[in-house]
Amino acid sequence: MSLREIAPRTYAYVQGDGGWGLSNAGFVAGNGDALLVDTFFDLPHTRRLLDALPGRPSTVVNTHFNGDHCWGNELVADARIVAHKLCREQMLTGPAPAVLAALAQGDGGGVPAVEYMKRAFERFDFTGITLTPPTEVFEDTLVLDVGGREVHLFHYGPAHTLGDAVAWVPDERVLFTGDLLFLDVCPLIWDGTATRWLAALDAMAALDPAVVVPGHGPVAGADGLHTLAGYFRLLLEQGQALHDQGVPVEEAMVRLDLGEYAAWVDIERTALNVQQVYNELDGVDTPVNVVDAFGAMAAAAAPHPLGGGCC
Numbered sequence: 001m002s003l004r005e006i007a008p009r010t011y012a013y014v015q016g017d018g019g020w021g022l023s024n025a026g027f028v029a030g031n032g033d034a035l036l037v038d039t040f041f042d043l044p045h046t047r048r049l050l051d052a053l054p055g056r057p058s059t060v061v062n063t064h065f066n067g068d069h070c071w072g073n074e075l076v077a078d079a080r081i082v083a084h085k086l087c088r089e090q091m092l093t094g095p096a097p098a099v100l101a102a103l104a105q106g107d108g109g110g111v112p113a114v115e116y117m118k119r120a121f122e123r124f125d126f127t128g129i130t131l132t133p134p135t136e137v138f139e140d141t142l143v144l145d146v147g148g149r150e151v152h153l154f155h156y157g158p159a160h161t162l163g164d165a166v167a168w169v170p171d172e173r174v175l176f177t178g179d180l181l182f183l184d185v186c187p188l189i190w191d192g193t194a195t196r197w198l199a200a201l202d203a204m205a206a207l208d209p210a211v212v213v214p215g216h217g218p219v220a221g222a223d224g225l226h227t228l229a230g231y232f233r234l235l236l237e238q239g240q241a242l243h244d245q246g247v248p249v250e251e252a253m254v255r256l257d258l259g260e261y262a263a264w265v266d267i268e269r270t271a272l273n274v275q276q277v278y279n280e281l282d283g284v285d286t287p288v289n290v291v292d293a294f295g296a297m298a299a300a301a302a303p304h305p306l307g308g309g310c311c
């Protein structure tokens with residue numbers, strides 16, 4: 001975990017390999033003012049982030065509602081907290097920190113989906129978190145002034161979630177993507193489609209960023225956006241072919257040839273993504289059942305009896 005100045009007065013805080021819950025944050029310093037992009041999954045991780053920053057933010061942006069981007073908000077509750085309106089809605093209606101705290105303390109009961117979640121989140125402490133929602137929301141775009149520096153927020157969801165937003169710092173051409181970009185780590189299509197996500201990647205590339213800070217994974221240039229686009233194109237092409245052949249979605253997961261992406265962290269999340277490709281092809285638009293999704297990922301992570309597969 002480290003803080004790095006990626007452009008003058010513009011920082012990225014990158015956590016580990018970007019696997020489950022290990023999200024990144026951004027920091028933009030202006031004259032006598034500063035902005036933080038995202039807090040972390042629990043209070044200890046967020047405290048470490050805040051201690052590492054070169055200043056105290058007066059504004060915090062949550063890129064989306066997943067806990068690894070906003071469950072540390074109470075530690076910056078004196079700041080103005082800004083997010084897309086659907087981010088706020090999903091934060092208030094989504095899984096509560098207490099649910100994950102209970103799950104972490106339980107024994108898993110031998111249920112593969114629950115055992116998998118316990119393993120995925122075991123490094124975090126979900127106790128004592130008070131959900132602290134954004135104090136201010138926007139719809140399509142919002143321009144913030146950070147001590148004389150502009151930070152533009154754009155809503156490019158739904159892709160990963162409904163309220164996906166990015167923070168664009170035009171003076172240094174730095175883009176904080178939230179979870180619209182995963183690098184070296186498998187993405188998750190929770191609320192959008194692969195096609196919509198490709199459109200979001202196009203929109204981000206059109207900004208012509210010099211530096212891109214993903215929600216998970218290492219800092220990159222604009223090429224990082226093309227790398228993730230390649231994963232979704234592969235998924236759409238192969239998913240379409242398997243769907244056309246009538247291959248059941250559980251088997252599709254095993255038959256995919258993920259090429260270079262097979263080595264990405266948490267690649268078993270592809271089980272959810274290929275389900276979403278099938279849903280897109282079938283015109284199914286029902287929300288994902290999170291427990292089912294974790295069950296599919298748990299199955300994909302386990303050694304496959306046929307010896308083939310994704311990971």
Ligand SMILES: [Zn+2]
Pocket residue numbers: 021023066068069179215216
């Ligand atoms: Zn995340």
